[in-house]
Amino acid sequence: MSANAPQDSRGLLREKQAFEYTQALARGDWETVGRVLQQAQTDPLLAGMLAEIDAVLETESEALAPPARHPAHLNGHLSLTRHAEVNAHSDVKGQRPMTVMQRANTRQPLTLPYTLVAVAAAVTLLIGVLALTLRGGNPWLSPGGDSSSQPPAAVLPANPDAQAGDDPRGRCVIALT
Amino acid sequence: MCRTLRGYLFRAGVSGDRLDDAARELWNEVVREALSHEARFADDLQPRPWLLGIAVNLIRRQQTAAVQRQQREPLARDLYPAQHEEALSDDEVFERLAALTSMTDELDQEEAVNDLLQGLSPADQQLLKLAVVQQLDGKALALALAISPGAARVRLHRALDRLRQQHAPDTGPNKENAHER
Numbered sequence: 408m409s410a411n412a413p414q415d416s417r418g419l420l421r422e423k424q425a426f427e428y429t430q431a432l433a434r435g436d437w438e439t440v441g442r443v444l445q446q447a448q449t450d451p452l453l454a455g456m457l458a459e460i461d462a463v464l465e466t467e468s469e470a471l472a473p474p475a476r477h478p479a480h481l482n483g484h485l486s487l488t489r490h491a492e493v494n495a496h497s498d499v500k501g502q503r504p505m506t507v508m509q510r511a512n513t514r515q516p517l518t519l520p521y522t523l524v525a526v527a528a529a530v531t532l533l534i535g536v537l538a539l540t541l542r543g544g545n546p547w548l549s550p551g552g553d554s555s556s557q558p559p560a561a562v563l564p565a566n567p568d569a570q571a572g573d574d575p576r577g578r579c580v581i582a583l584t
Numbered sequence: 585m586c587r588t589l590r591g592y593l594f595r596a597g598v599s600g601d602r603l604d605d606a607a608r609e610l611w612n613e614v615v616r617e618a619l620s621h622e623a624r625f626a627d628d629l630q631p632r633p634w635l636l637g638i639a640v641n642l643i644r645r646q647q648t649a650a651v652q653r654q655q656r657e658p659l660a661r662d663l664y665p666a667q668h669e670e671a672l673s674d675d676e677v678f679e680r681l682a683a684l685t686s687m688t689d690e691l692d693q694e695e696a697v698n699d700l701l702q703g704l705s706p707a708d709q710q711l712l713k714l715a716v717v718q719q720l721d722g723k724a725l726a727l728a729l730a731i732s733p734g735a736a737r738v739r740l741h742r743a744l745d746r747l748r749q750q751h752a753p754d755t756g757p758n759k760e761n762a763h764e765r
Contacts, residue, residue, distance in 0.1 A: 419682060422720050422737075427674045429741040432595050437647070439674075441640040447633035454630040456722065459734030461588045468591045472600035 425456045432464065585632070586611045589639055596643050614639045671752035677744055678720075681712065685719045703750050708743040715740050 424443050431439035447454040590607035598606045617638045618625070625634060672680075680700060687693040697716055701709045711729075718724035726736035 419685075419720060422722055423675070423678045423682070425722065425737055426678050426741050426744060429738060430674050430745060432592070433745070435596060437596075437640050437644045441637055441644070444633040444637040444640060448629045448637065451630055454633050456733070456737065458632060459732065460737055461591065461734075463732070463734040463738045465587045465591045468594040469587070472594055472603055474590070475604040 421450070421453045421456060424453055425460060428457055429460055429464075585635065588636065589614070592636075592639060592643060596647065610639055610642060613642050617642070672748045674748075677748040677751070681716060681744065681747070682720060684716050701747070704743070704747060708746055711739060711743045712747065715743075 424446055427439055428443040431437070431443070443453075443457070447457050586607050589610050590603055593603055593606050593610065594600075614635055618635060621638075625631070684693055684697055684700065687696065693716070697713055701712055704712070714728055715725055718728060720740075722733045722737040722740065725740060726733040729736055729739075731739075
């Protein structure tokens with residue numbers, strides 16, 4: 408049944424220590440967890456094995472208890488002290504300079520959608536104005552037009568009897584309605 | 585690192601809504617302890633296990649304090665003491681499987697493996713047989729299963745745990761749950 412070369416005793420011992428680590432974690436036996444970690448301090452291969460196991464268990468625990476909205480805080484990129492995180496807003500007021508990473512991580516997540524909506528609205532408005540200018544000529548910009556006395560074509564109610572040739576603004580009205 | 589501590593605290597029974605804050609607080613404590621005992625860290629030591637060891641000590645300290653505060657409330661493990669006394673130890677269950685890897689006669693080995701794994705689910709039997717073939721080497725098992733070594737070891741360890749429960753006397757709630765998991 409054994410197809411492979413026998414694993415060396417040190418390798419087998421490491422596998423056993425890794426097994427003890429997983430089992431001890433599962434039942435909350437911190438004494439054993441601490442003992443295996445102590446052994447891993449002087450054994451880089453065992454330390455690597457435990458790190459791989461930790462990565463799998465982290466993914467599982469995060470699936471069961473998802474992290475809060477700011478997972479970047481858990482990656483260790485931010486300040487090491489919670490104090491710095493709590494005082495992030497006071498930092499903005501100039502009490503303490505913030506690092507680029509801190510600013511990036513303290514940005515409000517809802518700001519972006521509002522900005523996008525505003526930009527989209529502005530672009531739509533610009534396209535509308537351009538369409539008006541190109542198709543029918545903008546009465547506000549025409550040399551002979553009285554821009555102060557006439558409302559723009561877009562806000563005029565459409566006359567059902569009007570024909571496209573009646574009014575230079577007619578085409579715009581029809582096009583917009 | 586903070587994710588690992590979060591996982592530790594999850595297994596230590598910290599509730600989900602407090603996990604992130606508790607992990608950050610623990611990480612702060614670990615850094616503080618590490619800096620104050622910097623001299624103990626030798627150059628040839630692995631930093632990750634060293635820091636995690638500090639975290640484990642802090643968790644144990646907190647649990648001890650919590651137990652002292654709530655002396656009258658029984659712990660879950662105290663409710664089922666027989667389960668821990670009579671079940672096979674980690675060492676025993678691992679050695680039982682490890683002993684099979686060194687058998688030279690393939691027929692004898694196969695028979696012994698089948699005897700040991702009797703009663704387990706087909707998936708667990710298949711995994712443990714493969715582990716015996718691969719000499720319980722996590723990396724080789726990972727290659728055979730086409731998954732990461734960490735995932736292969738976690739799967740193997742859980743199958744071994746179910747094997748332990750299979751061979752434990754019929755006490756405690758785990759026996760009933762063995763097949764459900």
